Amino acid sequence: MNPDLDRLQPYPFQKLTELLKGHNPPRASKPINLSIGEPKHPTPEFIQRALAENLDGLAGYPATAGTEALRNAIAQWLQRRFELPAVDPLKQVLPVNGSREALFAFAQAVVDATRPAVVVMPNPFYQIYEGAALLAGAQPEFVNAQPANGFVFDPDQVPGSVWPRVQMLYVCSPANPTGNVLRLEQWRRLFELSDRYDFVIASDECYSEIYFDEARPPLSALQAAQALGRDGFPRLVCFGSLSKRSNVPGMRSGYVAGDAPILARFLLYRTYHGSAMSLPVQSASVAAWGDEAHVIDNRRLYREKFARVLEVLQPVIDVKMPEASFYLWLPTPVSDTEFARGLHANYNVTVLPGSYLAREARGVNPGRNFVRVALVPALEDCLEGAQRIRAHYLSLTQQRSAAG
Numbered sequence: 001m002n003p004d005l006d007r008l009q010p011y012p013f014q015k016l017t018e019l020l021k022g023h024n025p026p027r028a029s030k031p032i033n034l035s036i037g038e039p040k041h042p043t044p045e046f047i048q049r050a051l052a053e054n055l056d057g058l059a060g061y062p063a064t065a066g067t068e069a070l071r072n073a074i075a076q077w078l079q080r081r082f083e084l085p086a087v088d089p090l091k092q093v094l095p096v097n098g099s100r101e102a103l104f105a106f107a108q109a110v111v112d113a114t115r116p117a118v119v120v121m122p123n124p125f126y127q128i129y130e131g132a133a134l135l136a137g138a139q140p141e142f143v144n145a146q147p148a149n150g151f152v153f154d155p156d157q158v159p160g161s162v163w164p165r166v167q168m169l170y171v172c173s174p175a176n177p178t179g180n181v182l183r184l185e186q187w188r189r190l191f192e193l194s195d196r197y198d199f200v201i202a203s204d205e206c207y208s209e210i211y212f213d214e215a216r217p218p219l220s221a222l223q224a225a226q227a228l229g230r231d232g233f234p235r236l237v238c239f240g241s242l243s244k245r246s247n248v249p250g251m252r253s254g255y256v257a258g259d260a261p262i263l264a265r266f267l268l269y270r271t272y273h274g275s276a277m278s279l280p281v282q283s284a285s286v287a288a289w290g291d292e293a294h295v296i297d298n299r300r301l302y303r304e305k306f307a308r309v310l311e312v313l314q315p316v317i318d319v320k321m322p323e324a325s326f327y328l329w330l331p332t333p334v335s336d337t338e339f340a341r342g343l344h345a346n347y348n349v350t351v352l353p354g355s356y357l358a359r360e361a362r363g364v365n366p367g368r369n370f371v372r373v374a375l376v377p378a379l380e381d382c383l384e385g386a387q388r389i390r391a392h393y394l395s396l397t398q399q400r401s402a403a404g
């Protein structure tokens, strides 16, 4: 079999299961799982109805390019949301079965493994980027997000000698797990590098609709390109999703949008890969992209959770409100794995050690001494989880000061 399969790392949740094995939490307390980034707010009824009302679509094979209705709905949403003058639904947009498969498949279509290939990616990261690069025959090159630089994605960490081999760059904004959002100036720098070294930017924007200030939505790479006069979005493809925006992670629906010649080649790849979206899902997606009221309501729920949870945590832990996304990136007073294991064993709360989301690069694992806390369960559970995290944190710091 393909020997590159052996280069794939266990998924962070496999490592977490190993870490927690044999450390049984107190039976009396309710388990609270804040480790997985799976949205838990209910799917809006009108989306369920649109799916149910279109089940006759199951009788037909869908086209990989998607229906015109869906491509129009996505193009119009992109124009409205990112203030773009025009997005061509036939050339600049493609539906995908969730951004995950598309992020993976994209590297298979872009990377030319007959030449030395490097794929740049953030660290910590969404592990699909690494697996996609490895299976495409490329070498991952990590860009560390660290507190000292405000968790900003800083491509200038990549040594000058590496850039000529870079064929593709993943960037995640808003970032999972840090919530960092790239600014126009940072996009300008990425575009400059992409022009100079002729690589493709894959911009993962699946958290773009989970933000807290209705007046300041996160910038998309498409918007940044437009603002910088980059007509046609050269060498840029953005990935968006309904999963978090509309609470439909099980529907598997998202889009890619950007550079038309690249998307034409990606469509060719996808036709062979066989990743067409089921017609009922396409109809439900048209309904979802056409409505903003449920998205505003969704953000209200997250805003409330973050405000209430941070009221509990911030008096004792130096944890920041993220700019966007539904994660807290929480610093730990002991190693992240020890923190997560103790929190589970003593308080029945599960969080994800940051080091499992990152790799050692330039002498550090930038996820070390952080845990990722996903504020996805109901408000009461998030609050109860926060109280227990606070108690665990205080007990660890007290133990430390008693010992020291």
Ligand SMILES: Cc1ncc(COP(=O)(O)O)c(C=O)c1O
Pocket: 037, 097, 098, 099, 100, 101, 126, 172, 176, 204, 206, 240, 241, 242, 243, 244, 249, 253, 254
């Ligand atoms: C950073 C990031 N990108 C992409 C995805 C994939 O989302 P989906 O395939 O549901 O669109 C996730 C899911 O958790 C994610 O965290």
